[in-house]
């Protein structure tokens with residue numbers, strides 16, 4: 244093992260070892276994940292994350308990071324227990340005009356885990372490794388997984404079929420197996436993971452960590468509207484529609500919220516180029532008329548069928564840990 248690889252493995256161990264009650268990450272979700280959810284997840288031993296674009300400005304991102312580190316340090320002092328590490332999701336794409344400034348703020352705060360989406364760029368990875376941070380990259384195809392592996396990311400997040408947000412189409416079995424043929428670092432599995440048993444299944448499949456979005460939407464601390472959470476509890480997998488018509492690239496949305504928006508996705512005329520900057524502006528501009536993607540047209544994955552309540556993050560993570568241990572014992 245060369246020195247660089249040794250150093251990277253040590254960073255991984257340092258951020259995760261003895262800090263997790265479940266091997267799982269509460270995944271970053273546009274508009275939905277905020278400091279409250281991140282802090283409560285990390286305090287309970289699950290990695291908490293959020294997209295850097297959720298705070299409206301880079302200055303607000305700086306404040307969120309100060310608040311998160313302050314609260315987690317306080318928790319560690321008071322409880323004598325280590326909190327789980329937290330992470331920030333950076334969209335590495337030309338439509339993200341804030342990337343450079345947001346990255347600088349993440350470096351300033353030494354964010355333990357950076358999750359890159361869309362572009363895997365060697366310079367970004369190097370700048371995070373330089374302070375001892377760890378980089379995971381999320382992918383929906385083997386082609387992109389190989390590209391990210393070639394620039395030295397520490398982990399690959401395989402976003403399989405049925406996931407919330409911009410999901411892939413691959414089966415989790417084929418996806419994890421193929422990644423493990425060429426990548427010997429951390430593998431994270433995403434897509435419909437809702438219970439502790441599902442987390443155990445992800446581990447059995449060969450993943451190191453599970454990545455959970457939809458299940459975390461229906462928690463008290465998640466910052467989406469109550470009717471969005473209630474709808475997640477009501478619907479099932481058959482209500483999830485995979486379409487490029489809302490966000491420009493294929494993503495999963497809840498049929499009832501598409502119907503309410505009046506958009507005719509069958510017409511197929513709504514597909515547009517991906518532009519996260521524009522989506523953010525649109526979602527937060529009250530003067531824009533009509534239903535807005537993500538804010539009014541709600542995304543969720545096929546795992547909704549297993550979501551039957553809206554607990555606190557702490558209660559949910561305690562339950563997930565019990566289910567996880569029971570599932571492991573029963574196999």
Ligand SMILES: Cc1cc2nc3c(=O)[nH]c(=O)nc-3n(C[C@H](O)[C@H](O)[C@H](O)COP(=O)(O)O)c2cc1C
Pocket residue numbers: 270271272273275294332360381402405406407408409433434435436454455456457458542543544545546
């Ligand atoms: C409402 C919503 C918003 C999302 N926003 C983002 C995002 O901003 N960045 C990102 O990398 N992934 C985003 N995702 C995808 C999740 O991080 C994760 O890959 C996915 O939710 C996992 O599948 P699951 O929902 O079936 O658990 C989003 C998912 C949802 C449901």
